Amino acid sequence: MEHATWPARIVLALFSIIIIGAVLSAQRGRKLFIRRIPGLTAIDEAVGRATEMGRPMLLSVGLGSIDIITLQALAILSSIVQTAARYGNRVLLPVADSAILPVAEDAVREAYTAGGRPDAFHPEDVMFLSDRQFAYAAGVAGLINREQVASMFLFGTFYAEALIMAENGNRVGAIQVAGTPSTTQIPFFIAACDYVIIGDEFYAATAYLTKQPTLLGSLVGQDIVKGILIACIVLGALLLTFGSPVLYNFFQDRDLPLLGYLRQAIEAGGS
Amino acid sequence: MGFLVRLQDIDRRVLYLLLAVAVSFPFLFPAPVPDPAILPQTQSFFRTVEAVSADPVRRDKLVILSCNFSSSTSAESLTQTETVMRHLMKNKLKFAIFSFNDPQGRELGQLIANRLQDEYGYQYGRDYVNWGFRPPAAAVNTVKAMVRNIPEAIGTDANGTRLVEIPVMRNIRGANDLAAIIEITGSNSLPVWLQYLQRTGAGAEPIPTLYCPTAVMAPEAFPLLKSGQLQGMLTGLKGAIEYEALLNVRGFATRASASLSYSHFLILALIVLGNLGTFAARAQARRGGAR
Amino acid sequence: MFDFLTNPGAMRTANVWFAALCTLGLYSILYRENRFFRFFEHLFIGLATGYAVYTTWNDTLRPRWWDPMVAEGRWWWAFALPAGLLFYLIYSRKYSWMSRLIFAVFFGFAAGQAFQGFAAYYFPLVRSAINVPLVPAAGAAAAPGAYALTPMAGVLNNLLFLFIVISVMTYFFFSFEQKGPVAGVARMGRYLLMFAFGAIFGSTVMARMSLLIGRTDFLINDWIRQTVFRLPG
Numbered sequence: 001m002e003h004a005t006w007p008a009r010i011v012l013a014l015f016s017i018i019i020i021g022a023v024l025s026a027q028r029g030r031k032l033f034i035r036r037i038p039g040l041t042a043i044d045e046a047v048g049r050a051t052e053m054g055r056p057m058l059l060s061v062g063l064g065s066i067d068i069i070t071l072q073a074l075a076i077l078s079s080i081v082q083t084a085a086r087y088g089n090r091v092l093l094p095v096a097d098s099a100i101l102p103v104a105e106d107a108v109r110e111a112y113t114a115g116g117r118p119d120a121f122h123p124e125d126v127m128f129l130s131d132r133q134f135a136y137a138a139g140v141a142g143l144i145n146r147e148q149v150a151s152m153f154l155f156g157t158f159y160a161e162a163l164i165m166a167e168n169g170n171r172v173g174a175i176q177v178a179g180t181p182s183t184t185q186i187p188f189f190i191a192a193c194d195y196v197i198i199g200d201e202f203y204a205a206t207a208y209l210t211k212q213p214t215l216l217g218s219l220v221g222q223d224i225v226k227g228i229l230i231a232c233i234v235l236g237a238l239l240l241t242f243g244s245p246v247l248y249n250f251f252q253d254r255d256l257p258l259l260g261y262l263r264q265a266i267e268a269g270g271s
Numbered sequence: 272m273g274f275l276v277r278l279q280d281i282d283r284r285v286l287y288l289l290l291a292v293a294v295s296f297p298f299l300f301p302a303p304v305p306d307p308a309i310l311p312q313t314q315s316f317f318r319t320v321e322a323v324s325a326d327p328v329r330r331d332k333l334v335i336l337s338c339n340f341s342s343s344t345s346a347e348s349l350t351q352t353e354t355v356m357r358h359l360m361k362n363k364l365k366f367a368i369f370s371f372n373d374p375q376g377r378e379l380g381q382l383i384a385n386r387l388q389d390e391y392g393y394q395y396g397r398d399y400v401n402w403g404f405r406p407p408a409a410a411v412n413t414v415k416a417m418v419r420n421i422p423e424a425i426g427t428d429a430n431g432t433r434l435v436e437i438p439v440m441r442n443i444r445g446a447n448d449l450a451a452i453i454e455i456t457g458s459n460s461l462p463v464w465l466q467y468l469q470r471t472g473a474g475a476e477p478i479p480t481l482y483c484p485t486a487v488m489a490p491e492a493f494p495l496l497k498s499g500q501l502q503g504m505l506t507g508l509k510g511a512i513e514y515e516a517l518l519n520v521r522g523f524a525t526r527a528s529a530s531l532s533y534s535h536f537l538i539l540a541l542i543v544l545g546n547l548g549t550f551a552a553r554a555q556a557r558r559g560g561a562r
Numbered sequence: 563m564f565d566f567l568t569n570p571g572a573m574r575t576a577n578v579w580f581a582a583l584c585t586l587g588l589y590s591i592l593y594r595e596n597r598f599f600r601f602f603e604h605l606f607i608g609l610a611t612g613y614a615v616y617t618t619w620n621d622t623l624r625p626r627w628w629d630p631m632v633a634e635g636r637w638w639w640a641f642a643l644p645a646g647l648l649f650y651l652i653y654s655r656k657y658s659w660m661s662r663l664i665f666a667v668f669f670g671f672a673a674g675q676a677f678q679g680f681a682a683y684y685f686p687l688v689r690s691a692i693n694v695p696l697v698p699a700a701g702a703a704a705a706p707g708a709y710a711l712t713p714m715a716g717v718l719n720n721l722l723f724l725f726i727v728i729s730v731m732t733y734f735f736f737s738f739e740q741k742g743p744v745a746g747v748a749r750m751g752r753y754l755l756m757f758a759f760g761a762i763f764g765s766t767v768m769a770r771m772s773l774l775i776g777r778t779d780f781l782i783n784d785w786i787r788q789t790v791f792r793l794p795g
Contacts, residue, residue, distance in 0.1 A: 004677075004678070004681060008681040008685065011681075012677055012680070012681060032737065033737060033738060033739070034736050034737065035736055035737075035738065035739050035740060037736075066665070067672075099649065102652050102653055103652070129607060130607045130610045130611055130614075131610075131611075131614055132606075132607075132610030132611075132613075132614065133341075133343065134343050134606070135606050135607045135609075135610035135611075136607075138588065138603040138606055138607065139603065139607050141591065141603075142595070142599070142600060142603050145591075145595040146595070159458060160343075160457075160487065160769075160770075163766075163770075183491055183758075183762065184487045184488060184490075184491060184762055184766065186759055186762075187759040187760065187762045187763035187766065188763070188766065190756075190759060191763065198755065199734065200734040200736075201734070201736075204736045207736075219736055219737060220737045223735050223736060223737040223738075226731055226734065226735065227735075229688065229731075230727075230728055230731055230732075232688065232692070233688065233691045233692055233724070233727060233728075234724065234728070236691075236692030237691075237692055237693075237694045237695070237696060237720070237724060238696070240692060240693065240694075240695050241695045241696040241697050247692055248689060248692050248693060251685045251686075251688045251689040251692065252685070252689060253470050253681075253682070253685060253686070254475070284592065284593060287592045290774070291778070294771070294774055294775055294778045295778055295782060298778060298779060298782045298783065299782065343773075344773065345776060346772045346773050346775060346776025346777070346779075347769065347772045347773070347776075374617040374621050403621070403625075404617070404621045405622075405626075406621070406622045406626075409626075411675055412671075415675075426625075426626075427625065431625070462679065462683055465682060465683055466678065466679035466682040466683050467675075467678065467679070467682065469682075470682060485769045485772075486765040486766065486768040486769035486772065487762070487765060487766045487769045489765050490758065490761045490762045490765050491762075494687055494690070495687075497690050498686040498687050498689065498690035499686065499690070500683075500686050500687075506765070507765070507768055507769055507772055508768070508769075508772035508775070509768060523779065526779070527772070527775045527776075527779065530771075530775045530778070531768070531771055531772065531775060534771040534774070534775070535767070535768070535771065538767055538771075
């Protein structure tokens with residue numbers, strides 16, 4: 001739609017108020033609950049394995065640029081690096097976007113410092129490989145095989161290169177934990193990785209690990225919005241079944257006069 | 272039983288060799304293949320292009336052929352581009368090649384156009400144009416600007432000629448002058464068209480949007496078919512095979528259909544054998560534990 | 563000596579040979595990690611980076627910034643340079659705060675556009691999720707790409723659709739512990755997600771096979787048949 005309809009204005013404003021309200025509430029100290037996410041409990045196991053074997057860990061934030069998903073992936077990986085730093089593990093972080101490189105380097109350096117081992121950080125271990133998808137995949141595959149990594153953490157936006165990376169990790173016997181909102185790559189991570197965090201759990205993982213009030217609040221706000229949408233869908237289907245297209249018309253993209261919402265549903269094609 | 276258990280330990284290089292043989296065999300020893308089953312989304316794609324060319328108002332408008340792929344997905348995307356372009360040229364529809372995800376897209380689209388234009392009597396500038404490449408960071412703003420004024424938003428074609436000077440762009444102003452949007456992509460570039468251009472026309476109906484993803488992206492698009500946001504879809508190489516059958520053309524997709532089938536048979540056989548091996552290994556372990 | 567560079571046939575032959583060697587070199591990783599793969603891996607990364615530099619100047623900076631500024635007299639485009647350079651200040655500890663200015667501008671643009679994008683993309687999807695009447699409706703047209711169903715099959719389809727939507731969305735609730743019936747619905751949602759992932763997996767197998775078929779066709783037809791043995795295409 002080029003211009004918002006009145007329902008769009010109402011719905012978007014309502015959703016924004018709910019999410020902002022939850023965030024503000026969290027920032028003011030309200031304790032918010034996030035349920036346990038199974039894949040995250042494997043992180044300690046994977047870090048421990050790298051320590052026992054004396055081999056490095058490989059982290060990847062995928063192909064995204066400086067966007068929400070990549071920044072959240074960096075937050076998750078920072079928490080992993082902090083755990084790794086306590087044991088003095090070496091961490092390799094190849095990136096696919098040159099804009100992410102300084103951000104990633106800073107994040108890893110700070111994580112090592114927070115983990116009590118700033119001396120264990122090697123800047124050359126955070127490297128830019130290529131912004132071309134398969135060139136990046138080829139570079140990561142080569143890195144995995146040469147360094148014989150013991151664990152891999154794949155969090156972020158992935159496309160077809162996901163399976164190349166996960167399969168190479170499998171080949172060297174690395175324990176792999178992956179998490180991505182990229183639905184098309186989740187099946188491959190499920191097949192090739194040991195633990196997978198699916199879809200929305202990725203965003204929850206950041207909140208779960210970092211416990212930042214903004215993230216916790218936005219997650220709770222999103223849950224409320226999801227509940228409203230489920231209610232709209234169920235109620236709308238029931239109303240439509242009994243001949244009332246009110247909710248069906250509410251979500252269309254042409255402004256209607258008030259009574260238009262109560263009338264016969266707009267035909268398909270005239271939506 | 273021991274044989275089944277040993278199946279789990281087949282060297283992966285043997286599997287790669289089997290796959291290479293399955294894929295190469297039809298190219299070395301071609302055999303006739305049965306006509307493919309045409310899926311509803313491919314049929315819908317075909318009918319939409321036919322409907323656009325049969326509509327006296329729409330047929331003089333411009334089709335956007337958005338080639339958002341690189342050579343890494345050329346087996347699917349380039350094949351889809353060729354079959355779709357054949358259909359557009361056969362029906363004498365005007366189109367504009369454009370890409371905003373990968374600079375190779377506009378080159379590969381032009382490559383196909385150069386190959387087909389003599390066959391269908393098409394001429395660059397008179398019947399089609401190449402808008403070139405715009406960087407991904409500017410994609411949304413470019414598409415939003417196209418709603419009101421396409422020549423101003425795009426500026427020049429891939430050769431540096433101003434769009435207002437190109438005959439095929441005469442009378443093409445904004446979203447109301449678009450006949451259809453065809454998105455051919457190996458990545459997630461479709462939402463830009465759906466979010467910022469499809470429903471911005473003055474008419475009650477959205478601009479017909481047709482989608483040619485690689486097979487990876489296709490399952491995610493089925494909700495969009497159900498909601499009417501997409502009017503048709505070609506599912507990867509299989510979709511291109513079906514489309515060639517509808518057009519009565521024998522191209523790369525038809526030649527590749529046997530390889531596709533044989534490789535799938537091999538994968539299915541290996542999945543069955545692998546699972547049998549897993550069950551056999553578990554049974555053996557249980558028997559060993561029972562003793 | 564360099565006449566072949568202007569000979570289209572010779573250049574095509576050279577291109578095909580080079581592409582074939584690169585293909586086989588990268589495929590050699592399937593046997594084991596080796597120096598040939600490493601060489602072609604680095605070659606690929608280098609070429610990709612060089613191509614990115616070329617397209618950045620040739621397709622973005624020159625036609626959209628340099629030519630309008632210098633050749634068309636649009637001098638105000640000069641302000642884009644210091645704005646763009648602000649990104650690089652992220653490397654400076656003392657001035658990195660200035661890079662946040664330009665990041666904030668782009669984040670603001672993206673956030674504003676997200677409202678329109680959300681409404682335009684998801685409202686039709688919510689509408690289609692609501693459009694699942696639970697009584698038979700004779701004469702209802704099938705959506706594009708859908709099989710036409712009998713009225714009763716349509717109702718069963720709609721009930722199944724509603725059940726799947728609700729159970730999958732229930733799985734993704736995080737702000738409360740999932741217990742009792744909610745846990746059961748959420749677990750069902752997870753299993754149903756696996757059906758979807760299976761479909762995506764199968765489609766992706768087809769996609770990967772297609773890419774392999776493309777390269778195999780190139781190796782057998784373009785390289786071996788037409789270039790090595792010079793057989794007709």
